[in-house]
Amino acid sequence: MEDEQSFSDICGGRLALQRRCYSPSCLEFCLSCPRITLRSLTAVTCTVWLAAYGLFTLCENSMILSAAIFITLLGLLGYLHFVKIDHETLLIIDSLGIQMTSSYASGKESTTFIEMGEVKDVVINEAIYMQKVIYYLCILLKDPVEPHGISQVVPLFQ
C-alpha cells in the first residue's frame, strides 16, 4: 500500500513523502529532497571562473585557469558525494528496530540501524535556527549505565 504527499522544507524547496506498508509489522517512509537546480550550478561555476580570470589578468599565469577548472570539477564531485542528499528512507520493523538510510546524489548510501531495545522514545523537538523555530523528529536512545537517562538524541531526516 503506497501513499504520496508533497510538502515544502524550511528553505522553500519541494519535498515528497512516500509511505509504504509491507506488512502489519513493517513500514517504510521515504522522503525525497529538492534536486540541484541548473540555475545554482551555473551561478557557482560562473563566479569561480570569473574570480580565476581576474587572478589570471593580475598574475599572467595560465596555471590559474586550469586550476580553477580542476577545483570546480572536484568541488562538484565532492558536493554530490558527501553533501547533497537525494532521498532518505526510514524503515520500521516491529520488535527488531529502526533503520535510517540516506542516499546521496552520487549514489552513495549510508545506513544506520538502531535496535528496538535501545530506543527510549520518539519525540518532536524544537530548535531555533536563524530567525525561525523549526520542528524536527528525533529518537531518544537509552543510556546503558543509567536506565532512566538518555544517552543520545538522533535526529531523523537531515
Add this chain to the structure above:
Amino acid sequence: MVLKAFFPTCCASADSGLLVGRWVPEQSSAVVLAVVHFPFIPIQVKELLAQVQQASQVGVTVLGTWCHRRQEPEESLGHFLEGLGAIFSHKPWFQLCRERGSKSWSCKATHWQGPTSHAASGEDQVMLIFYDQRKVLLSQLHPPAVLPDRQAGDTTASAGGLAAVFDTVARSEALFQSDRFDEGPVRLSHWQSEGVEASILVELAKWAAGPVCLLLACLLSLVSAASACRVFKLWPLSFIWSKLSTCEQLRHRLEQLTLIFSTRKAKNPAQLMRKDLIGQLADALIPVADHVAEELQHLLQWLMGAPAGLKMNRALDQVLGRFFLYHIHLWISYIHLMSPFIERILWHVGLSACLGLTVALSILSDIIALLTFHIYCFYVYGARLYCLKIHGLSSLWRLFRGKKWNVLRQRVDSCSYDLDQLFIGTLLFTILVFLLPTTALYYLVFTLLRLLVVTVQGLIHLLVDLINSLPLYSLGLRLCRPYRLAAGVKFRVLEHETGRPLRLLMQINPLPYSRVVHTYRLPTCGCHPKHSWGSLCRKLFFGELIYPWRQRGDKQD
C-alpha cells in the same frame, strides 16, 4: 512480539530436513544454524547436539522442520514432518516450507500446549530474516558505545538482540565441522556445503612460513642482544644514541621486526619500502649547507648595519657580528673538509633506510639537525647573553628602588645601600639599559631561526609518529574484506506477497574508515610538548634555553 527466524542463505536451496539452531526467548528469535537431512536416527541427532552444546556452550536444539517441495505438495511428507514435532519437542515449533523454483515461502510457528491437546495450539506471525552465514561467522561487531566495565565472559545471555545472533553463529564452530558430503551418522547442511575454500599455494606458504620465521627470529635476537650490550656501557655513545632520533626509530623498527617474525599471530603495520636516492642526496647536501651559511652571513651583515631602521650601538654590534661571522667561517671549513667522505657515510647510513620510510624520515631529521648546528650554537650564545643581561637588569632595578633579593627567604626585602654602591649600581644599570636593544635584536633573530628549525623537525617527527601508529592491517582488512569489521547491520525488504511471511535480508554494515583508525590505533611513542604556550612565552622573554620537544628518552610507565 513478532517471532523472528534468522535463516542462512546457504540453506535456502538445501533438501528437506530438520532445522537446528538456537532459540533466544528474550527477543523471540530463532537462529537457524544448519539443516539435518533425511535419513537420520533421532538418537544420533540428539547425541550430536549434546556434543556441540558441550563444546561451544551454545544451547543448540532442534527448532523445527524445513520442507523444500519439488512439484506437488506431498501429503505423506507433510504428516511425517508433523510427527517429528512430537519426537523433538520445542516451543515454538517452526515449519518452513518453500516451493522449488519459486520465491514463495511459507512459515508457521506453532505452540504445542501439550502432547494430547493439539487443538489448543496457537499460530503467531513470523518474520524471516536471511543472513550470510560465513560473513556473520567471521565478522566482529563494534558497538557504538564501549562500556569499560563490560566483561566478556562465557555469558550466553549477553547484550542486545543482534549481538546475540552474531555471538551464536561465531561460537558454533563445532557444528560446522561435519558436512552433508561426509560419511557420518548425521548429514548437515550449512555454509561449508557451498565449497570449502582451499588453495595449494596458500597451504605451501603456510608450511614454509614456520621454519623461515624461526630462522629470522634467531637472527633478530642476536642483533638485539649485540645492540643491547654496547649501548649502555660507554657513556659518550649512549649520550649520542639518545640524542639521535634515528637510533630511536631503529630500535622501534627492531622491536616490530621481532614481533612480526615471532610465531605469535598479531596485528602489525606493514613495512614500506623506499627507493635508494643516496647519491642524489649526497650531491645536494653540500650546496645546501653552503647556501645556508651564505644566507646567515648576509643576515649578520644586515644586523651589523642599521637593521630595520634601528640604531645599534656600534661597538657591541661589531663585536658580536664579527664573533658570529668567524663561527660561520669555521663551520664552512669543517663542512668542506668532510665533503669527500659524506657520500660514503650517507650510503652506509642509507642502507638502514630499507627498514622503512620512518627510518628514512628520522635520518632526514637528524641531517637537518646536524646542518643547522651553527644556528643552534648562535641561539645558545645569544640566549645566554640576553639571559645574563636580563638578570643583571632586574637585580640593578631592585637596587634602584632600594630593595634586595633575599636568597634565604626567597623573596624581595628592603635593604639600605651605601652611597657608592648606589652610584655604581645606577651607572651599570644605565649601561645595560642602553645596550639592551642590540642584544635583544640578536637574541630575537637567532631565536626565530632556531624555532623555525625546531618546527621543521617537529613536523617530521609528527609524520613519523603518524606512520608508526597507522593501523595498516586493519585498514587493509576494511578495504578487502569489509564484512570482518562491522559497525552494525542493514536490512532490505525482499519481494513480498500478501499472505506470505515478511522476508528481510540482513547484510553487514562495514565500519567507516575513521572509526577503524580510531579504534585500532597503535600506541605512539608519544612526544607531547612539555611546555604550555604560557610557559614557552615566559621562557622566551627571560632568555632561558628551550629544548625541543622530542625528549623521548624518559619512558612513561
